[in-house]
Amino acid sequence: MRPNGAARAAMRWSAVVATTLAGALVLTLLLPLQHAPQALQIGAAAVTLLVGVIVGNLACPGRSVAAPLAVAAQAGCSSLVLLALLGWSDGAATFGSLLRSALAVAVLAWVMSALVQLFARQERRHASVSLVAFATLVLGLAPLWGGAIVDAVAPTGAGADILVGVSPLTYLAQAAGWDYLRYDWIYRVTPLGSLRFDYPDFWISTIAYAALAAALQVLAAGIRQSVSAGLGSAPPTAVT
Numbered sequence: 001m002r003p004n005g006a007a008r009a010a011m012r013w014s015a016v017v018a019t020t021l022a023g024a025l026v027l028t029l030l031l032p033l034q035h036a037p038q039a040l041q042i043g044a045a046a047v048t049l050l051v052g053v054i055v056g057n058l059a060c061p062g063r064s065v066a067a068p069l070a071v072a073a074q075a076g077c078s079s080l081v082l083l084a085l086l087g088w089s090d091g092a093a094t095f096g097s098l099l100r101s102a103l104a105v106a107v108l109a110w111v112m113s114a115l116v117q118l119f120a121r122q123e124r125r126h127a128s129v130s131l132v133a134f135a136t137l138v139l140g141l142a143p144l145w146g147g148a149i150v151d152a153v154a155p156t157g158a159g160a161d162i163l164v165g166v167s168p169l170t171y172l173a174q175a176a177g178w179d180y181l182r183y184d185w186i187y188r189v190t191p192l193g194s195l196r197f198d199y200p201d202f203w204i205s206t207i208a209y210a211a212l213a214a215a216l217q218v219l220a221a222g223i224r225q226s227v228s229a230g231l232g233s234a235p236p237t238a239v240t
Helices: 005-029 031-035 037-059 066-090 095-119 122-140 147-153 159-165 168-176 202-233
Strands: none
Touching (some): 037 066, 037 095, 037 122, 066 095, 095 168, 122 168, 168 202
């Protein structure tokens, strides 16, 4: 039995509350980073993104066009609340950076939810959500694990720009206005910080991520229509 509109709305708001509480819990674990408030801001945004996508897609799964957008709105609202509290507590974050971070979380949540909708089948939705979350983590940390590869293969080419640009963590860092790859501890983890690279423009990245999410939703809708048409045209099974 599918939930009605009121039940779906209740589950969505429950997802918002659960995401906010989970993000607040992890935020307390990140408090030792208060000496680097932008790192704390990025950490809060990343946690809210992952928790929001997981909770939103599992709490109220949907296959309509609006479903990924609803998850994106939920994650964006949750992150805005947490980031606003964070900015109020340390006084370092500007209102513009908080809004950009919340927008970045919403756009990335839209992309991730569109991927879940593309790959998920109702009986395998948990696996699809886990796979998308894991892939996002791996891609987000690409500048860390891929820095040595780029340094060895193409230290003077465009490899560093590509590696930095494809990372969702870079997008969140750009929203917060932080040059995270030239922070002190990065030099102890990866040689990427010592290479020459340019960060992508935040608004160009926003448009690119939004276009990707829209394309994924169009592709998912086309696949669903093809599957439905194939099932509808299948001949009835003979009864013996």
